[in-house]
Amino acid sequence: MAPGTGGRGLVTGIARRHLLRREDGIALLMALGIMVVFTISTIAMISYTRAGSRNSSISGSRLTALSLAESGIEAASSVINSAPNASLPSLLGCTTSGSSSALPCTDLSVTGPGGTAYFHGLYSQGSNTGTWTITAYGAVSNPTGGTSTLKKAVTATVLITGGGQSNNISVWNYVYATSPQGAGCEVDISGNNVTVDVPLFVTGDLCLEAGNAAIKENTVNGGQAVDVRVLGKLVYGDPNATVGTSAQPITSGLVSGGCTTSIGGTGHTCTPPGDKWYVRQTDTPITATTPTTDFPSWYLNASPGPKHVCDTTLTASPSLTATTNKFDSDSTMNGTTAEFDLTPVSSYNCVTSTGTLSWNATTKLLTINGTIFFDGPVTSTNTAAMYHGKATVYVNGTYNISVNNSSLRAGCPSSPAAPTHRCAFSNTSSEWVPNNDNLLIITNKLNATAINLSANNIEFQGGLMCPSSSTMDLQGNNIILEGAFICGKFIWGQNLTMMPLPTVSNLPPGAPVPPNAPATISPPVMTSG
Numbered sequence: 202m203a204p205g206t207g208g209r210g211l212v213t214g215i216a217r218r219h220l221l222r223r224e225d226g227i228a229l230l231m232a233l234g235i236m237v238v239f240t241i242s243t244i245a246m247i248s249y250t251r252a253g254s255r256n257s258s259i260s261g262s263r264l265t266a267l268s269l270a271e272s273g274i275e276a277a278s279s280v281i282n283s284a285p286n287a288s289l290p291s292l293l294g295c296t297t298s299g300s301s302s303a304l305p306c307t308d309l310s311v312t313g314p315g316g317t318a319y320f321h322g323l324y325s326q327g328s329n330t331g332t333w334t335i336t337a338y339g340a341v342s343n344p345t346g347g348t349s350t351l352k353k354a355v356t357a358t359v360l361i362t363g364g365g366q367s368n369n370i371s372v373w374n375y376v377y378a379t380s381p382q383g384a385g386c387e388v389d390i391s392g393n394n395v396t397v398d399v400p401l402f403v404t405g406d407l408c409l410e411a412g413n414a415a416i417k418e419n420t421v422n423g424g425q426a427v428d429v430r431v432l433g434k435l436v437y438g439d440p441n442a443t444v445g446t447s448a449q450p451i452t453s454g455l456v457s458g459g460c461t462t463s464i465g466g467t468g469h470t471c472t473p474p475g476d477k478w479y480v481r482q483t484d485t486p487i488t489a490t491t492p493t494t495d496f497p498s499w500y501l502n503a504s505p506g507p508k509h510v511c512d513t514t515l516t517a518s519p520s521l522t523a524t525t526n527k528f529d530s531d532s533t534m535n536g537t538t539a540e541f542d543l544t545p546v547s548s549y550n551c552v553t554s555t556g557t558l559s560w561n562a563t564t565k566l567l568t569i570n571g572t573i574f575f576d577g578p579v580t581s582t583n584t585a586a587m588y589h590g591k592a593t594v595y596v597n598g599t600y601n602i603s604v605n606n607s608s609l610r611a612g613c614p615s616s617p618a619a620p621t622h623r624c625a626f627s628n629t630s631s632e633w634v635p636n637n638d639n640l641l642i643i644t645n646k647l648n649a650t651a652i653n654l655s656a657n658n659i660e661f662q663g664g665l666m667c668p669s670s671s672t673m674d675l676q677g678n679n680i681i682l683e684g685a686f687i688c689g690k691f692i693w694g695q696n697l698t699m700m701p702l703p704t705v706s707n708l709p710p711g712a713p714v715p716p717n718a719p720a721t722i723s724p725p726v727m728t729s730g
Contacts, residue, residue, distance in 0.1 A: 262315075262341045262342075262343070262344050262351045263351055263353055265314075265315040265316060265339065265341050266316065266338070266339035266340065266341045266351050266352055266353035267339060267353040267355070267730070268313075268339065269313050269315070269316050269317065269318040269338075269339025269340070269341065269353075270318060270337045270338050270339040270353050270354060270355045270730060271337070271339075271355060271730075272311065272313050272318045272337075272339070273311065273318030273319060273320035273335075273337030273338065273339065273355075274320065274335055274337045274355060274357045274725050274727070275725070276309075276311045276318060276320060276337075277293055277309075277320045277321075277322055277333075277335045277337065277357075277359075277725070278335075278359060278724070278725045280292060280293060280309075281293075281322075281333060281359055281361075281722060282722055287331075287361050287722055288324060288326060288331050288361055289324075289704070289706045290302040290303075290324045290326075290704070292322070292324070293306075293309065293320065293321050293322030293323075293324070293333065293335065294306045294307045294308060294309050294320075294321040294322070295307075295321055295322065295323050295324070297423065297704070298420070301323075301324055301325050301326045301426075302322070302323040302324040302325070303323070304323075306321040306322075306323070307321065308320060308321050309321060313339075315341050316339055316340050316341035316342070316350075317339070317340050318337060318338070318339050318340075319337065319338055319339075319340065320335060320336065320337035320338075321335070321336060322334060322335040322336070322359075326426060326452075330360060330361060330362045331360075331361040332358055332359070332360055332361070333358060333359040333360075333361070334356065334357075334358055335356065335357050335358070335359065335725065336354065336355075336356050337354070337355055337356075337357075338352050338353060338354035338355070339352065339353050340352050353730070354729075354730060355727060355729060355730025356727070356728045356729045356730060357725040357726055357727045357728055358725070358726050358728055359722060359723055359724075359725050359726075360722075360723040360726075361721070361722055361723075362721045362723075372402065372489055372490070372491075372492060372685070372687060373492075373641075373664055373685040373687070373705050373708060373712070374400060374425060374685060374702065374704060374705050375399070375400045375401060375402045375428075375489075375685060375687075376397070376399050376400070376401050376402070376685065376686045376687075376691070376699065377401075377402045377489065377491075377685075377686070377687045377688075378402070378403045378404055378405060378407075378688065378689065378690060378691055379404055379491045379669040379687060379688065379689050380404060380405055380669050380670070380689035380690050381404055381405055381669075382404070382405035382406055382432070382433040382434075382458070383405060385406075385464060386405075386406050386407070386408035386410075386436065386464060386690075387403055387404065387405030387406050387407070387433065387689070387690050387691070388401075388403050388405075388406070388407045388408065388690070388691045388693075389408050389410065389690070389691065389692050389693065390407075390408065390409050390410060390411055390414045390442075390693045391408075391410045391411050391692065391693065391694070392411050392676065392678075392693055392694035392695035392696065392697060393411045393412045393413060393414075393695050393696070394411075394412070394413045394414075394695065394696045395411060395413075395414045395415070395693050395694075395695075395696070395697045395698075396415050396417060396697075396698045396699065397415070397416045397417070397699040398416075398417050398418065398419050398424060398427065398698075398699055398700060398701045398702075399424075399425070399427065399685075399699050399700075399701065399702040400425055400426075400427055400428045400429070400702070401416065401427070401428075401429045401430070402430045402489055403430065403431045403432065403433065404432050404433070404489075405432065405433040405690075406431070406433035406434045406435075406436060406458070406464065407429075407431045407433070407434075407435050407436065408436040408438055408464065409435070409436065409437055409438060409439060409442035409443075409444075410436070410438030410439055410442075411438075411439055411442070411695075412439050412441050412442075413439075413441050413442070414439065414441075414442040414443075415442070415443050415444075416429055416443070416444045416445065416451065417445065417446075417449070417451070418445065418449065418450075418451045418452060419627075419701045420701065422627045422630055422631040422701065423627065423631040423701070423703045423704075424627050424700075424701020424702060424703065425701065425702055425703070425704055426451075426452035426453070427445075427451040427452055428451070428452055428453045428454060428484065429444055429451060429453075429454040429455075429480070430454065430455050430484060430487075430489075431454075431455070431456045431457065431458065432457045432458070432486075433457070433458045434456070434458035434459060434460070434461055434464075434466075434468045435456045435458075435459070435460045435461075435468075435471060435476075435478070436460075436461055436462065436463065436464050436466075437460065437461070437462050437476065437477065438462065438463070442477065443477035443479070444477060444478050444479060444480070445477075445478070445479030445480060446477075446479055447473065447474070447479055449479075450479035450480050450481050451479065451480050451481070452480070452481055452482065453480055453481065453482045453483070453484050454478070454480040454483065454484060455483060455484035455485070455486060456468070456471050456478070457486060459471060460472075460476040460478060491669060491687070492666070492687065492712075492713030492714055493713055493714060494595075494643055494645070494666075494668075494713045496534065496595060496597060496645050497534065499572060499574050499595045499711065500529075500534040500574055500576065500595075500597070502572075503528075503556075503571075503572045503573055503574030503595060503711070504553040504554070504555045504556045504571060504572065504573075505521070505522075505528060505551045505552075505553050505556050505557075505558050505571075505573050505574075506528050506529075506572075506573060506574035506595075507526065507528045507529030507532070507534070507574060507576055509553055509556075510522040510526055510528065510551075510553075511523075511550070511551035511552060511553065512552055512553045512554065515552040515553065515554070516550050516551055516552045517550045517552075518550070519547070519548065519549055519550060520549070520550055520551065521549045521550060521551035521558065522551065527541055527575075528573075528574060528575055528576060529574075529575075529576040529577075530576070530577070533576075534576055534597060535576065535597075536576060536577055536578075536597040536598045536645070537576070537577060538575065538576045538577030539577060540577060540578040540579065540580055540598075540601075541575050541577065541578075541579050541580070542579075542580050542581065542582055543560065543567060543579060543580070543581040543586075543594075543609070544560060544565070544567060544581045544582060544583035544586040544609065545560070545562070545582065545583075546562060547562055548560055548561050548562040548563070553571070555571050556570050556571025556572065556573060556592070557569060557570040557571065557590065557592075558573055558592070565583060565585050565586050565587060566586075566587055566588070566589060566612060566620065567586055567587070567588040567589070567609075568588070568589055568590055569588050569589070569590040569591065569592035569594075569640060570590045570591065570592055570710075571592055571710050571711070572592065572593050572595070572709075572710050572711030573592055573593070573594045573595065574594075574595045574597070575594070575595070575596050575597065575598070576597045576598075577596075577597060577598045578596065578598035578599045578600070578601060579594065579596045579598070579599075579600050579601075579642070580600070580601045580602065580603065580604075581602060581607060581609045582602075582604045582607055583607065583608070583609070584604075584606045584607055584608055585608055585623070586608060586609045586610070587609075587610050587611060587612035587620060587622075587623040587624070588609065588610075588611060588612060588638065588640050588663075589611070589612040589616060589620045589638055590616060590638060591616075591637070591638060591639050591640075591709035591710065592640060592641070592709050592710065592711075593641045593643060593708075593709045593710060593711035593712050593713075594640065594641065594642045594643065595643050595645070595711075596642060596643065596644045596645065597645045598644065598645065598646055599644060599646045599649075599650065599651055599652065599653060600642050600644050600651070600652050600653070600665065601652075601653045601654075602653070602654045602656055602659050602661070602677075603653060603655060603656050604656055605656045605657045605658055605659075606656075606657070606658045606659075607656060607659050607660075608623070608659070608660035608661075609640075609660070609661050609662070609663070610623040610624055610633075610660055610661070610662040611623070611624045611633045611635075611638045611639070611640075611662045611663070612624065612638065613625075613632045613633065614632075615632075615633070615634040615637040615638050616637045616638050617637075624638075624662060626662075626681060626683050626700045627683060627700050627701040627702070627703060631703070633662055633683065633703060634703065635663075635684070635703055635705050636705065636706055636707040639663060639664065639705070639708070639709050640662075640663035640664070640709070641663060641664040641665075641666065641708070641709055641712055642663065642664070642665050642666070643666045643667075643713060644665075644666065644667045644668075644671070645667075645668065646667065646668070646671055647668055647670050647671060648670045648671065649671055649672070650671065650672045650673075650674045651667030651668060651671035651672065651673065651688065652665050652667050652671075652672075652673040652674065652688065653674045654673075654674065654675050654676075654677055654680060654682075655674055655675075655676050655677045655694075656677045657677050657678040657679055657680075658677075658678070658679045658680075659677050659679075659680045659681070660680075660681045660682075661680075661681075661682050661683070661684065662682075662683045662684055663684045664684045664685045664686065664687075664705075665684070665686045665687070665688070666686070666687040666688065666713065667687070667688040667689065668688075668689060669688075669689040670689055671688060671689050671690070672688065672689060672690045672691070672692060673686060673688040673690070673691050673692070674692050675691065675692060675693045675694055675697055676692055676693070676694035676695075677694055677697075678694060678695045678696055679695070679696045679697075680694065680696075680697045680698070681697075681698050681700065682697070682698070682699055682700065683699075683700035683701075683702065684702065685702060685705060
């Protein structure tokens with residue numbers, strides 16, 4: 202071996218081994234790096250797959266919630282279309298405020314595939330149209346777990362047209378003068394200090410001839426927005442008479458024949474301040490339909506009535522028909538039966554399988570139910586009477602309150618609770634609920650005074666109706682009335698007050714129909730969602 206050769210070989214071998222070791226380390230690091238990258242990619246792929254699956258589930262649930270919300274809109278629309286009163290403000294769960302709705306609302310609900318639809322609706326009444334604003338949301342379980350739910354909300358509107366200030370509601374929400382325009386005033390407010398605070402429909406002429414006669418609006422205690430429709434002329438016979446005021450106009454109105462200062466004058470467009478005609482919105486003309494009465498049919502079928510007297514097995518003593526038939530004296534519908542006092546000095550009872558007419562002279566409570574018929578005139582004379590229940594009383598003659606201080610009001614609290622006192626009038630309270638307690642008296646005296654409230658200090662809550670050829674005489678002093686009144690002509694006396702009328706949407710059995718022109722209800726129009 203040459204000198205120095207072995208040393209170089211040794212060094213070269215050692216260097217080669219170091220180099221190999223370094224390469225092994227690099228390979229290991231590369232392998233580890235590849236494994237880390239692969240692991241991260243795998244985890245990312247799994248996470249992505251899981252996220253995609255979760256997002257897909259959430260997306261599907263949201264679509265289900267949207268479908269449910271839309272079904273809630275359809276359910277609300279169905280409720281409106283099937284209701285007897287499509288404009289009832291509380292129909293879709295919200296609070297009543299006059300003829301419109303207000304918050305708060307309580308959701309109604311329907312169950313559908315995969316969850317529940319909740320909905321409520323706020324109603325806004327205009328002069329000739331009303332609008333339902335419906336909010337609905339679908340609620341489904343969260344597919345990712347937990348107690349939270351997924352929700353999707355939508356809103357829609359439904360338009361109610363036709364039928365006037367209270368669409369699709371009977372003319373029992375108005376004071377309605379049915380006689381066509383003739384030689385004089387169909388509604389003659391000839392007494393001083395008369396206040397009318399109810400919707401008014403006059404087929405002929407409306408005459409405000411007395412001092413301080415005023416048609417006003419008061420919705421504070423549930424009274425309806427006031428709508429005044431005059432198909433004839435509005436005659437301002439006194440310079441202080443007014444419809445609304447500049448500060449507080451009524452909701453809506455229309456005078457087809459124009460305003461004038463005399464019944465024979467030519468009508469002109471009613472224009473304030475020259476004409477004291479203050480309305481927020483002018484109505485579109487409509488035709489009201491007088492409710493149809495069928496006296497011959499009810500003579501046969503009313504119960505209690507001429508052919509269905511008090512049931513001896515149901516009626517406690519003293520029975521109204523124990524000795525004589527107070528409903529009919531001669532088995533013929535001719536109006537000759539003696540006048541019957543609904544609230545006399547002595548008690549009576551009458552119960553049939555479908556009706557009740559009973560008077561407790563001690564508690565002064567008249568209990569009513571069903572459809573009742575008298576073949577003769579009827580009166581009420583008690584000074585503190587109250588009634589409870591719902592009934593339509595057909596009177597083949599006149600209805601008279603000719604005794605001073607006579608009073609017949611609904612009992613409160615409303616049915617089905619037992620009454621403890623007479624309901625307050627709506628200028629101070631919203632106690633009377635005519636959808637729960639209501640007495641309608643329908644008369645059949647033709648071409649004459651059919652309803653006579655000519656005594657002083659009379660009070661009445663309920664509804665009165667007489668034929669289009671007849672007159673309702675309200676010429677007593679200090680009369681207070683609350684309700685709906687339908688007759689051909691009206692004559693109003695001194696200091697008469699028509700109190701605000703709560704909305705009537707559920708009439709007593711046997712009430713005359715039809716209602717006002719039926720409403721047209723639009724399909725729901727989506728506004729969001």
